[in-house]
Amino acid sequence: MKSLLRKKLSYKKNYKLKLWLILIIFLLLILISVIYLTYIRNLTLDNIYTSLNEIGTQNADKLNLIISNQKKYVSQMIDSITDANFQSPEQIFNRFKKDMEDYHFNRLAILDKNGNGITNDGLLISNYPKIEEFFAQDEVYLSENRPSVVSNFQVNIYSKKFSLSGREVVIFATIKTEEYKNILSKEVFNGKGGTYLINNNGDIIIDSFGVDTQTLVDNKNIFDINNTEILDEDININNINEMKNNIKNNLSGNFYIKTANNKYFINYEPIDTNNWYVVTIAPDTIIAKETNLFLLISFIVCILIIFIITSISIYIDVSNKKKNEKLYNLAYIDKITLLGNESFFKEKGDIYLKNAVKNKYIISLDINKFKALNNIYGYEFCSNILKVLAEKLINILPLDNITCRLGNDVFVSIFSYRQDINNFMDKIYTNISNITVNNENIHLNLAIGIYKITQEDNDINKVLDKATMARAKIKGQYDKNYYIFDDILESTLIDEQKIESSMEAAIKNHEFKVVYQPKTFVKNEKFAGAEALVRWYKDDKIIPPNKFIPLFEKNKFIIKLDLYMFECVCKDMAYWKEKYNFVPTISINVSKEHFIKEDFIEDYIKIVDKYKIDRKNIDLEITESATIEENIDTIKILQKIKDSGFIVSIDDFGTGYSSLSMLQSMPIDIIKIDKVFIDKANLNSDKNIINYIMSIAKHLGVKTITEGVEKKEQVDFLKKLKCDMIQGYYYSKPIQKKEFEEYFNKNR
């Protein structure tokens, strides 16, 4: 719970950390995507080159097959012409007419050395240009593209010379250059790419159907790939030069070139004829399309993951914040005043102590007789008093004040103040002691303890103790309102520290001794029992209980001491039973600190049973103030004690603020009236109070004892009031065991 405040303080830090974490995850995702994309891209690149190679070789193979078939056919034609001894071109044309279409031939022609001749469709040709080129070949020859002399398209010519009727002639089987397009793959990469048939000078024999690539190679030579568009010239020129070289050496290859808008992947594959090459080109867009899709998917996935992570962490943050706030409020906020509570004060105060501010003060404040106010005005009204007081306090104290409510009516504040603290406290006191609640003006009797914090102070508990000590010093004094921790308190504190450091050893060394103060029946002045009281024998001196009991109550050592005393008493009682066959009724003080353990009485039972003492001979005195402890079910505890067989007394009755009506519901046997009432017994009003208590006690069937009776008049007075017992110096002071034995043997 305590760490919640720290949690709250470090919340911002955590938030920053989370932001960093999200950023790191984001960057990591981006990095992974980049690596992934590069990998995909390389994979696609490899794929592209493989596909390009495949298309290139397929096209080359197809071309090789067709061209060689065509060549073979031309060669067969010549063989059959020679064998059949044809006499005229018409005879020859007729013979081969039907096969022309199968071999994609467009025309046949026979020409003489002068370039004169006739075509199969009867067209006359004269002076065919560069006819010697064809007569220079011995084998079947395939020409480069050239314009047809009889039609207006490009053709390639298969030719072979032979002798017709003794004359040397050449046969032409022409093919429309366009026909190669039908042979080559039309759809390269879904029509995005293209194929070319080129000669080894880079001249394009057939261009591609591809649209994209058309723009790349818009002239007639592949080596002159549009230079103006080229971006990275060095790489492109090197690549093209390498291609030129490879083509010279009849090698195949792959490369890419970049233009301003695009990147092209190129494959070149030789075919068997005329050092021709099949060139396959694919634009980058096809790769980009694939990678872009991956990029898009990856990006969407990234964004989605980040979105999910962020949403989840925001959700967790918000719900944590809400939960923390709830827990925080529970753990640190006082519900009534909305100030911090004790835990809050200790954590914040600890931090405040460590800062370098000078002139720091801590004040502890409470309202005198707040319990009585509660009884008079009721719980809700008094809660409003606390609220108003809290508001006034934080408004009048310096801005840096940390003000909290420690519980009940106790407020603490820590702040810095440079001017005279006495004046300031006077001002505060006048301001906050008169308040208006529900239109009613209330004067509060406040007790304020102040401690000036020094540079050496670094423990919030210690400075708080000092302020509380100073407050205790003023508590109940009506002429002073505040007390500033001084040397007197400092020495008390030192004494207390000495006591605390020696208390454990004191038990071991049996420094605590029991004294017994006899009680006397009023009616016959006979012995009525005794109260066991502690004395501390330290270094031959007796330390009176008021010097250490309050301290032991604060540090809870009283629990141990009470049980130790109880055992001493039981031991004595067992001894008296043995020695005198008489067991006096002994009352023993039980501090209210025991009440934090609801079944503490079990510890007493164990001891009393150990010494086989009758429980009805033991009277446990519980102070009246114990009966109005908050959060403790005193009635239940008292009932347990009574049910165990012990006598139950209410000690110091009249000094606490329990209402007389409460008496009715309390399971008690004896009311012990405090000596303050008997001290002022000659005052008529107080006489009446005792009178009143007596009559109620009688009415409830509860016995009464008055303590602190010193004078004869007091005895007489109590006799008149029919008080049951008296305890006081008048009969005996508290006495040692031996003396007490003599006392009861004489008076019983």
Ligand code: C2E
């Ligand atoms: P208390 O329980 O009210 O005890 C009565 C106190 O009044 C005793 O003081 C007693 O010596 C004193 N007293 C008795 N008759 C007279 C008288 O006629 N005139 C005056 N002026 N005083 C009288 P003592 O022994 O100093 O004890 C003081 C307080 O210390 C006790 O008040 C009790 O609250 C506490 N105390 C003493 N012994 C123990 C103990 O063993 N356990 C616990 N928890 N508290 C103890």
Ligand code: CA
């Ligand atoms: Ca007592």
Ligand code: CA
């Ligand atoms: Ca008492």
